[in-house]
Amino acid sequence: xxxxxxxxxxxxxxxxxxxxxxxxxxxxxxxxxxxxxxxxxxxxxxxxxxxxxxxxxxxxxxxxxxxxxxxxxxxxxxxxxxxxxxxxxxxxxxxxxxxxxxxxxxxxxxxxxxxxxxxxxxxxxxxxxxxxxxxxxxxxxxxxxxxxxxxxxxxxxxxxxxxxxxxxxxxxxxxxxxxxxxxxxxxxxxxxxxxxxxxxxxxxxxxxxxxxxxxxxxxxxxxxxxxxxxxxxxxxxxxxxxxxxxxxxxxxxxxxxxxxxxxxxxxxxxxxxxxxxxxxxxxxxxxxxxxxxxxxxxxxxxxxxxxxxxxxxxxxxxxxxxxxxxxxxxxxxxxxxxxxxxxxxxxxxxxxxxxxxxxxxxxxxxxxxxxxxxxxxxxxxxxxxxxxxxxxxxxxxxxxxxxxxxxxxxxxxxxxxxxxxxxxxxxxxxxxxxxxxxxxxxxxxxxxxxxxxxxxxxxxxxxxxxxxxxxxxxxxxxxxxxxxxxxxxxxxxxxxxxxxxxxxxxxxxxxxxxxxxxxxxxxxxxxxxxxxxxxxxxxxxxxxxxxxxxxxxxxxxxxxxxxxxxxxxxxxxxxxxxxxxxxxxxxxxxxxxxxxx
Numbered sequence: 001x002x003x004x005x006x007x008x009x010x011x012x013x014x015x016x017x018x019x020x021x022x023x024x025x026x027x028x029x030x031x032x033x034x035x036x037x038x039x040x041x042x043x044x045x046x047x048x049x050x051x052x053x054x055x056x057x058x059x060x061x062x063x064x065x066x067x068x069x070x071x072x073x074x075x076x077x078x079x080x081x082x083x084x085x086x087x088x089x090x091x092x093x094x095x096x097x098x099x100x101x102x103x104x105x106x107x108x109x110x111x112x113x114x115x116x117x118x119x120x121x122x123x124x125x126x127x128x129x130x131x132x133x134x135x136x137x138x139x140x141x142x143x144x145x146x147x148x149x150x151x152x153x154x155x156x157x158x159x160x161x162x163x164x165x166x167x168x169x170x171x172x173x174x175x176x177x178x179x180x181x182x183x184x185x186x187x188x189x190x191x192x193x194x195x196x197x198x199x200x201x202x203x204x205x206x207x208x209x210x211x212x213x214x215x216x217x218x219x220x221x222x223x224x225x226x227x228x229x230x231x232x233x234x235x236x237x238x239x240x241x242x243x244x245x246x247x248x249x250x251x252x253x254x255x256x257x258x259x260x261x262x263x264x265x266x267x268x269x270x271x272x273x274x275x276x277x278x279x280x281x282x283x284x285x286x287x288x289x290x291x292x293x294x295x296x297x298x299x300x301x302x303x304x305x306x307x308x309x310x311x312x313x314x315x316x317x318x319x320x321x322x323x324x325x326x327x328x329x330x331x332x333x334x335x336x337x338x339x340x341x342x343x344x345x346x347x348x349x350x351x352x353x354x355x356x357x358x359x360x361x362x363x364x365x366x367x368x369x370x371x372x373x374x375x376x377x378x379x380x381x382x383x384x385x386x387x388x389x390x391x392x393x394x395x396x397x398x399x400x401x402x403x404x405x406x407x408x409x410x411x412x413x414x415x416x417x418x419x420x421x422x423x424x425x426x427x428x429x430x431x432x433x434x435x436x437x438x439x440x441x442x443x444x445x446x447x448x449x450x451x452x453x454x455x456x457x458x459x460x461x462x463x464x465x466x467x468x469x470x471x472x473x474x475x476x477x478x479x480x481x482x483x484x485x486x487x488x489x490x491x492x493x494x495x496x497x498x499x500x501x502x503x504x505x506x507x508x509x510x511x512x513x514x515x516x517x518x519x520x521x522x523x524x525x526x527x528x529x530x531x532x533x534x535x536x537x538x539x540x541x542x543x544x545x546x547x548x549x550x551x552x553x554x555x556x557x558x559x560x561x562x563x564x565x566x567x568x569x570x571x572x573x574x575x576x577x578x579x580x581x582x583x584x585x586x587x588x589x590x591x592x593x594x595x596x597x
Contacts, residue, residue, distance in 0.1 A: 006522070006588040009571060011499055013039045013441075014449040017398035021570065022541040024500035027394075029570075032454050033495035035419060036441055042583035043495040043575060044453070045483035047472075053090050053479035056131075056148075057081045058189055058433070060410075061364065062461040062473075063222030065229070067243065074461075075229055077220025078477065080131060080186040082231060082251055084241065091247035092148075095239045098125060098182040108174035110141035110167035117145050117167075121180055122157045131183040132161070138175030142168030150186075187218025187233060190432065191409045217409040219363045221263035223273075225297055230254065230273060232264040234363060235284070238275060240297070255298040258290050262319055263363060267329060270342040272307070273297045276319045276331065280310075286318030287333065289340070291348070307348045313338060315356055321363045326371045330384070332360045337388060355388040362409035364459075367422060369415055369442065374422045376411045381424060381440070391440070395450045399438050402428045410434055414460040416470055418483060423460060433475040434458055486581045496574035497584070501541065504569050504591045515539065515567060520590040521560045523553050525573075529580030530554055533573055535589075537566035550574070565594055 013036040016024040034041050057078025066072050074085040081094045100121050109118040117140075119132075126132065133148045142165075149161035192215040219234045229241040231251060238261055239251040254273070257264075262277025271294055278290040293299035293306035302308050313319065316333025322340075323330050329340040337355040342348065359378035360366065366375040373384040374391065379400055381391040393399075403411075404427040411426045412434065420443035425434040435456045441449040457480075460472040470482040480489075487493055504516035518535065525531060534549035548562040550572075573584055 004590060004592050007504070007591050008586050008588050009499070010586045013041070013444075013447060014394055015451045015497075016394040016500065017452070018394060018396060019500075020541070021500045022568070025502045025568075027500050028497055029500040031451055031495075031497040033493055034497045035421065035439065035451055036449050037419075037583060040583055040585065041497045041573075043486060043493075043581055045469075046485040046487040046493055047480040047482045047489060048484050049489045050479045050481055053085060055081065055083050055090070055473070055477040055479070056092075057186075057477065058475050059459045059473040059477060060218065061220035061222060062459045062471075063224075063229075064461060064464045064467070065224035065227075067227050072467075073229070073243070074467075075220075075222045075231065076459075076473070077222070077231065077233070079189045079218040080129075081183070082220065082233075082239075082241075084229065084247065086243075086247055089247065093241050093247070093249070093251045094131075094183045095237070095251045095253065096181050097184045100124070100180040100182070102176055103178045103180055105176035105178075106140070106172040106174055107178045107180075108137070108140045108145055109172045110143065110170065112141070112168065112170045113166050115163050115166050116152075117143075117149075117161050117163050118158055119145075119161060119180070120158050124154075124157065124159060124180075124182065126151050126154055126159055126182055127185060128152065128154055129186040131186065133181040133183070135179045135181070136175075136177045138173065138177070140167070140173035141171045145174065184233070184236070187236070188215055189218070190407060191215060191217040193406075216262075217362065219263075219409075221265060221363070223264065223266035225266055225273070230264060230266060230297070232261050232275065234262055235260055235277070237261075238264050238273075256300045257292070257297075258300070260284050261290075262286060263322060265322060265324060265329070267291075267342060268324060269327065271295045272342075272348075274322075274329065274340075276322050278310070285312065287313045287316065289313065289319075289331075307345065309348050311349065311351055313351070315353060320360050321366050321375075323366055323368055323373065325368050325373060330354075330373060332358075332366070332375070334359065337384070354384075358382065358388060361411040361426075364412040365409075367413040367415050369417070369422070372442075374413055374424075374440070374442075376413050376424050376426070378405075378408070381438075392448050393438070393440070393450055394448055395438050395452060398452075399424070399426065399436075402436075404429060404431060407432050410458065412459065415462045416483075417462055418470075425457060425460070486579060492576055492578040492580070494574065494576040495580075496572060498572040499570045501538075501568045501570045504537075504567060504589075505593065515565055515594040516591045517594045518564045518566075518569060518589050518591050519561060521551075521562075522588045522590075523557055523560070524585035524587045525553070525582050526585070527553070527555060527575075527580070527582035529575065529577045529582075531573055531575050531580070531582055533560060533571065533587075535562065535564055535569060535571055537564045537569040539567050541568065 016027040057080035061077035063075040076083040232238040238257040241251040258278035261275035273292040277286045315336035321332040331338040339352045361376040407427040424438040428436040437453040457472040531553040532550040
């Protein structure tokens with residue numbers, strides 16, 4: 001390298017996190033809130049909070065469908081509730097387990113100065129954490145317990161709820177006109193795996209017996225039946241929300257469908273409702289598939305005059321996920337992948353085993369793009385394009401070494417087609433809700449372009465129909481529109497990207513033989529707002545590292561001057577200002593051979 005030569009910082013796209021800094025030389029090794037547009041890194045789009053759509057419970061599932069009049073709906077399933085966004089409003093359509101009408105007087109007991117209300121309703125059947133909706137109640141002790149409440153503790157014929165205000169006297173009352181609606185039992189906020197005395201959630205099975213096995217995370221699966229919504233809560237019932245009745249009516253059990261199922265979907269081409277992991281009439285069967293008659297979602301009993309039927313898969317222990325894909329339904333058990341194709345009478349569907357010895361994290365851990373499936377396995381990222389393949393990744397070890405396997409069913413895989421991205425979201429470290437995303441750019445799959453984001457979202461949906469941008473929710477039920485502006489709601493978003501170590505000199509005497517003096521950096525970026533640049537340098541890969549900066553770069557910065565001496569260097573660009581936006585080009589460093597060795 002001649003003295004004073006400019007060294008282009010032109011690194012290949014993608015972040016490499018599975019090797020040491022020196023082994024990853026000439027590559028980016030860390031980033032956050034950065035993606036790649038072609039070969040160049042840029043700050044991602046921002047997000048805004050839509051407070052009108054905040055929901056109760058931890059969101060786990062999203063679905064979008066369109067009405068005949070071109071109005072659109074979004075279904076949101078949480079571990080405790082089912083909501084629909086319709087014509088710009090949010091409505092609770094959670095199914096009911098039971099309704100008590102004109103509850104025996106007095107239904108309520110209150111204590112002066114306390115917000116606790118004790119409700120008396122014989123044989124209510126509720127559990128701690130369930131939700132009730134109380135209506136037509138009269139005032140008692142200065143408060144009126146109307147509205148939705150979560151039960152805090154239960155006894156055989158009573159339970160406690162918490163009112164927003166404290167009672168002004170100790171008394172009983174509330175009137176004999178009180179009605180109480182009991183929502184379906186609150187589901188599992190987290191999974192529980194294994195057998196024995198410590199497995200499962202309290203109250204989930206008979207007291208005094210060892211747990212029978214894994215307890216799945218409560219998620220929902222959704223499909224539209226024309227304008228109506230079909231929703232199955234994992235290992236629970238299948239429900240139908242009749243949109244023609246209106247948003248004031250809750251989803252109700254789908255007549256004659258299996259009592260329980262792991263999930264369901266509607267096969268679009270032939271119009272069957274298909275239940276996976278379905279109740280067989282006597283027991284839950286995690287490998288049984290059942291389907292309704294064609295064009296009739298209420299007929300499930302097989303006969304010679306309909307196409308309803310059942311089929312049991314054999315490879316695996318339970319059905320984990322299923323997804324429609326180009327004329328077939330792809331079904332994942334915990335060990336295998338099957339194809340389900342409509343054939344017509346007499347067998348209706350045919351089944352083919354496509355692959356064995358594979359894994360998938362959970363029901364939401366899969367996405368499809370133009371016939372190609374991507375999913376999150378226990379130790380690898382996978383894809384299926386006619387053949388099952390391990391998806392090469394430069395962040396695989398980083399992800400799986402840090403993934404919280406006690407919450408693996410919370411992983412989800414979704415698309416951001418606007419930027420050609422597959423997003424693999426997971427819980428890292430001790431976090432119990434997804435806090436990290438490993439992004440993959442599929443536009444140039446041979447380039448193996450990956451990038452990490454630190455972001456807390458439990459569900460995500462790509463832009464579709466009336467939503468011009470992707471949208472997502474966090475574990476608190478907050479609703480965000482993404483790819484809007486460049487800020488974190490109304491706050492500044494920090495974004496950065498760092499390179500691995502690279503040689504400051506290379507000549508016939510050997511790579512990195514000489515000490516080099518770096519005295520200048522020439523920026524190259526398209527930016528709005530300030531960027532910052534830091535240069536790190538050292539004499540050897542494992543020697544103490546020094547740094548210069550961070551230096552502020554503006555649109556008028558022609559060069560940055562500083563003095564550093566070493567054999568190798570690395571660089572970091574970042575921004576943390578409000579409305580900062582940038583795409584990095586090919587900056588250059590000036591390196592001069594030093595007299596020292």
